[in-house]
Amino acid sequence: MSAYSPTLPRTAEPRGADRLLVVVGSALTELGRRRAAAHAQARRDRTAVAPGTASAPPADRLHAAAELTLDRAAMSRASLLP
Numbered sequence: 564m565s566a567y568s569p570t571l572p573r574t575a576e577p578r579g580a581d582r583l584l585v586v587v588g589s590a591l592t593e594l595g596r597r598r599a600a601a602h603a604q605a606r607r608d609r610t611a612v613a614p615g616t617a618s619a620p621p622a623d624r625l626h627a628a629a630e631l632t633l634d635r636a637a638m639s640r641a642s643l644l645p
Contacts, residue, residue, distance in 0.1 A: 577585050 576582075
């Protein structure tokens, strides 16, 4: 049985460059999962509201987020131009 899949025979186990790609891909996947979890936790921390406070974010933060979004959209459109 292969270490990567119980249905693959032992001879199908990756070797050499293929094994390296599996290891690197696994590491990148784990890194992505950790980053996503950290971003989700940070977002929960930012949106957590103490009792008795307003739940809406300040208008200046909303404005800054809108400007950042517009800037990113403009840059991605500009990158498509020849």
